[in-house]
Every structure is written in C-alpha cells, then in structure tokens.
Amino acid sequence: MAIGIGGAGGKLASLMSPNSVAVNVSETELSKVNAAEKILAYAHTERGQLKGSKKDPSIGKSSFNSIRAQILEAVQGNMVLSSSGGGTGNGITSQILDVIATYDNIPDIRKTEFAIILPYAPRESQEFIVNTLEFLKGPLSNALDSTNTGNLFLFSNKMKFEQRIAEEKYNQMIVESLKKFEAIPKKGDTCELLEGHIDHEDFAAYRSKSFFNNFCYFDYDPERYFGDQLNENANPLLLPGETPIEALFLLEVPTDYDHTVFYNILDHFSSIKVAPMYSVVRNPAIDKPFVTVSTLYSRKPMELVNDFNRISDESTQAKIDKSLEQYVEFQQMNVTLQEEAQKVAHEKGQPTDEIISVLKRLGKLK
DSSP states (O other), rough: EEEEEEHHHHHHHHHOTOOHHHHHHHHHHTTTSSOEEEEEEEEEETEEOOOOTTOOHHHHHHHHHHHHHHHHHHHHHSEEEEESSSSSSHHHHHHHHHHHOOOOSSSGOOOEEEEEEEEOOOTOOOOHHHHHHHIIIIIHHHHHHHTTTTEEEEEEEEHHHHTOHHHHHHHHHHHHHHHHHEEEEHHHHHSEEEEEEOOOOHHHHHHSSSEEEEEEEEEOOOTTOOHHHHHHHHHHOOOOSSSSSSSEEEEOOTTTOOGGGOOOOHHHHHHOOOEEEEEEEEOTTSOEEEEEEEEEOOOOOHHHHHHHHHHHHHHHHHHHHHHHHHHHHHHHHHHHHHHHHHHHHHHHHHHHHHHHHHHHTTTTTO
C-alpha cells in the first residue's frame, strides 16, 4: 500500500496503488486525488481549519497529533511518498520519522519505506530549499541512525525542470520507475527461472534495510563491460548513488538466448566486492536482454546536507554574482556617463557642473 503525504505525495500515491491513502491538511487538495482512503489532518487556527500549510512544516507537524495513531499504523510495512520542500509533506513525514526512530526492535516486515521528492535548488523557492535542509539533517538523519526504516528513495526534481516536463507526466514517470523495481520478484513467478532466485521474501528483506536505494533498468549488451552500461543508464529521476554495500539484479533474456551472459554482471560486482542477489529468467516477450539493477548505499545525512547545500549555495551564489555584476556595471556606467557628460560639455562650450547637476537630479548620477 502507498501512503501519500501532502499535495505531491498524495498525487504520487494515487498513481502508485489502487488502495492508496492520501493525507493532507487541506480538504481541497484531498479532493484532487483519487485515493482509496483520504485522511484529513487538523490544523486549527483562530480562523479555523487551514486550506493548506503555506510551505510551513510547523503546520504539518502540529497537525500530526490529530492523526497520530491512524497514520503510524497505516505506514507500517508500507511505502510513504512525500516531498521535503512543502509544509504538509515535510511536517507530517518529519513527525513519522521522529517516532519511528524511537522504536525498539521493529520487525523487518513492519518497516516503512520512504520515497522523498527533493526540490531542484536552481529553480525552486528558497523556502523549499530551507525546509529540505532541515528535513535531511534532522528527522531523516535520526531515522537512519536508528536503522528502523526500510529503503529510502531520493527522487529529484532536476530532470523535471531541466527538460520542462509537466508535473502530471513527471509524477507518472516516478511511479512507473518504482513499479519497474517492484516487479522484480513477480518476474520469477511469471517467467521461466534459469539461474538464481529472488523470491518475494528475499525481496522484502532487501527492501527492509535502512539504506538508500538507487535502481535503474536498460537493454543489456553482453559485448560491453557491464559497469560502463550501468553508469550510462543511471536513473535520471534519482539522486546519484554511491559505492554500493549490497545489490540485486534481474536479468531477462529472450527465447533461445544464451543466459550465461549473467556471469558478466557478476564479474562487475565481484570487482567492487559486492555479492548480489539475482534472478535470471527467460522472457519470450522481449528480443534482447533486459536488466533491472538495484544497489543499496550508505550516505551519512550530513553528507547529503553538504551535497544539497553545495547545490543550493551554487544557485544562491549565482544570484549574488548576478546582482553584483549589475551593481558593478551600474557603477561603471556612472563613471562612463559622467566622463561622457564632461566631454560633451567641453565640446559644446557649456558649463560642466550644470550638466552634471541635471543628470544627478534625473537620477543618472550620484
């Protein structure tokens, strides 16, 4: 089951699962999603129930207690989809992470996965960036340290903005990508198994580990080194991963194809000292080998903060540089204009001071 929190999370969850749950402080936003269950979190003020959190995570956090028992029960063993930039998604998800961090000996089957949408610093508002930084170094850091979460998927809005993709289409791309990953054990049920085996229990155990999950999928060419193809086909929707700690892959091969090419993939993982889980299946519906790969990696939350800070700082610095360039250019224009005024006055035999005085009154000179 998918639980979507906030506007972005609710839309994603409704695309992800027919029995999804959408959570929001806004009845208007809840009415926009086709979730099987809708939970209204109460955020009361002197003016009554708010229509939204206005990019303020404190509103989402304060509304959490109104749905605390219900939402904590719903997320166990399921996936939460949310964004880190907004108020509702950030605020309620932060509270969920804080509570999860306090659990003792939570069974793997009850662990919660999180798919978080991060803003793209060069194109999105400063509030989104600040909210994300607080989210990464606070609730997410605490939850990771506790090892009480399942896999964490960090999606980025970078591709959306750089390629000018409509939000609805981008949401669909994220959901389709996640479904590709989730289909790994199902292929073992529907296709002829040739080598290895990733069953549903193995897959669930893999997803219950408190690491960042980076996955991708592509047509595999056995004539080329697998590591190069893996790098070339990195999932553009996700933040780039690090050196993996664990991995798994599903290789699908066409009818009558030599499936032993899977050893080439094992050679790559052996070279980086990782022993992956894997399944090799025969899929008569394809005409070339196709591989789905997932790697789990550890990334200290403060390293994530530093990475995000660097991107944010580059964007902020660019804005500062632009302002400085405009300011410096203005100063240079002043000097140039004054010199030009003096030159013209001299040529026309007019008093220089009078012309400069007029330019100052017009705001052209200081």
